Amino acid sequence: MKETQALSKVTIHFAGDSGDGIQLAGSQFANTTALAGNDLSTFPDFPAEIRAPIGTVSGVSGFQINFGSEKIHTPGGRPDVLVAMNAAAYRKNFSSLKTAGVVIVDPAGFDKKNLRLAGYDENQNPLNDKPTDYQFYEIEVTRLNREAMKEVDIAPRERDRSRNMFVLGFIYFLYNRDLDVTLNFLEEKFKNKAGVLEANRKALLAGYNYGDTIEAITRYRIEKAKLPAGTYRNITGNQALSIGLIAAAKKSGLDLFYGSYPITPASDILHELAARKNYGVKTFQAEDEIAAISSAIGASFGGAIGTTGTSGPGMALKTEALGLAMMLEIPLVVVNVQRGGPSTGLPTKTEQSDLLQAVYGRNGETPIPVIAASSSSDCFWAAYEAVKMAVEHMTPVILLSDGYLANSSEPWRFPKSSDLKAIKAPFQKPNTDYLPYKRDEREVRNWAIPGMEGLEHRLGGLEKEDLTGNVSYDPENHELMVKTRARKVALIANDYPASELEQGSANADVLVLGWGNTFGAIKVAVAEALNQGLSVAQLHLRYINPLPNDLEELLGSFKTILIPELNDGQLVRIIRDRYLVKARVLDKIQGKPFLAEEIVEAIKKIDQHGA
């Protein structure tokens, strides 16, 4: 009989070479854990190179998962468990492991060559000098897995490729997990490769059975999380965003057109949508970023909901076309899955540094609504809302996600289609008098599309005469049109729900104001600070442009506003500029999300030193 210990929350960090199948093992563990009823949050972190130099620290691929019987908001801070497939993975991650944490290593990954590649002295194997206050499992994964492969018909050079499944099997044993999810997944994935399927199955079972066989091992039990009742699924940000676009198109009765050029970390949206052709989705892999947005503009001109997705460098290329879409006043959704910048920057790392670009980055007076998703599953709601806003207000909308939200997953209590809000496009009726730039009380013009009889008209990027849309160089008209377009975007804020504090009260001293992926870390941090008796509250922004009408009053009630951002201070500038309030930034520019403890520290500092 093994001893079983109950835990409320665990953070595991899987790490190995970028060819070791770490992402696959991690996402399998996440899917299994979700189905086991735990709440969870994941953080895949991998190099930009497909096969970074083998055995080196820069080639290490990581997958962190935080799961438990309580509500989980972040992928966890310092992990409780580190799985290190080689010396480089160990070297990169050991220092961030919790004191007295569990380390699972394969000694074969610590031979002289691996030690040298990882930057260790080859005679100074860290496994020979283990810190005694940590719990080490040295498992001869490579040797044991080769044993298991003896009965399988695969090439010798292929036999080590299933080591990830061996380790996963062992972890499944430790955490009392069912193997079915992964066995089913393997059967589907390798249905045409009998040898590979058998190798992976064998490895998974061998790892599990190894755990069952060895002596003196503690297993862990994590009860189901007490989540609100309902039906759940596990979902990543890019999946949620794709589904959100489809759902909004369906509810609006418009065709969905997605024009895109492959770019990390947005490409998965293109993949997701391209696989949904039976939903009538039209995907267009364009020749470049400019063609991607231009094709979407053409689709919207034709009466579809044109959408495009990219990341920072691609966003820069789309800038001119964004101006055109704003000028035409047609619906368009532009998704920016942000990554580390500037220039090519850090393609696989997360950052929030395209906020000012989204709000301001165009020639001329070019107001465009900007909304931001705050969690992986929230990408669905943000995408849905972006389409609704674009269609109902006849405007391009920029939707900000980022690499962390895009690839992370969490359980999602998904809605029923009947619960989704209606979306109504302001179509002009055929054969009626049509002035293309006549507006309603929200300054929104009507939409007439080619094929509609009696509404033939010309649009363009040149300044337009009020009402008719004809080219006009009239000075007063230009000023009128600039102000009108600005007012049109400003009026969108009338649709917003009232701003509500996530936690804490309006009487608190400190407000932690966030946007985008910082939501989870701030949530945990503010809860912790409140626990410690600090006077703090949390507010999270979905709408960056236009800002909510009630925000000024809400901000005014706090002595200090702290804005954690994964950039060098961008929202903080907008808030100071707009409201002339004392706001300070907590910046982090390391390509990684915030740890809750970093935000707690910042709150404490304010509390000690006063506002």
Add this chain to the structure above:
Amino acid sequence: MELDTNLTARDFNSDQEVKWCPGCGDYSILKQMQSVLPEIGIARKDLVFISGIGCSSRFPYYMNTYGMHSIHGRAPAIATGLKATNPDLSLWVITGDGDGLSIGGNHLMHLLRRNVDLNVLLFNNEIYGLTKGQYSPTSESGKRTKSSPLGSVDHPFNPLALALGADATFVARSIDRDPKHLREILAKSHQHKGTSFVEVYQNCNVFNDGTFLNFSDKKLKDQNILHLEEGKALIYANGSKGIRLNGLKPEIVDLDASVSESELWIHDSSDATKAYLLSRFFDNEFPRPFGIFYQEARAVYEDLMLDQIEESQNRFGEGDLDELLEGQRSWIVD
């Protein structure tokens, strides 16, 4: 596409004053378009003109149809998205040598290889007109302009060779000063299913006057123009000269008693190799061909796209939104 047989050229005049320079070749092209459309007979509601930036790109404003004057070079991409959304439109992309071959060159070549069913009219005046006279990607090398005071060192594009290289399925050339020929080519380009690429030589009488004089001047043009007619021999100069193929090498021959017409190159617009040879009749001793160089029936992009959607719906059924929301592995929390 709906037909409307009661239209006249005047129905296609928009309410906007045409603002090209007096004497510009664009006027003729606009007029031929407005004259040929009633013959084609497509209802105005199903006609769309999309342009980029430049003198030629003002064209949509003057057509009483749907239209978009977009941004520099991007009309092909915009038109692709529009056609994918509504394949039932007659779509015309209006571009120029700067718009289509310089800033928008990438989009143009990808449009051609995809073979979206639309018509591209490239007004080639071998100059940047709207920005007041810089050399363009089709200007001859050595050309002196404001931006090349010592003569341009650029080698010019051969637009039709470029189109053929991008596997265009309809490649033709016409000229502003030959209205009948231009109308005929416009009608043929409309009839072609796929991307029709038509280069129209267009005189910019302000910044590049007379650059196509060899092909428009009454005294000169007969010696310099070779009219391509399907199934007919390549003959020019009032029937005094012809083109003969010696293997893959074209030769100019005098048509006298020693050479009979049956020895000449017979125009066959389905022959890609010959089309390419014709496209190289360009700034050399050969006459400049006008007409349809090449034409090929190939599946069009938007049909292939829609076929995939239909096939996918036949196979998996029309997508159900609730199934999509639920995904493949959901669980219930009580």
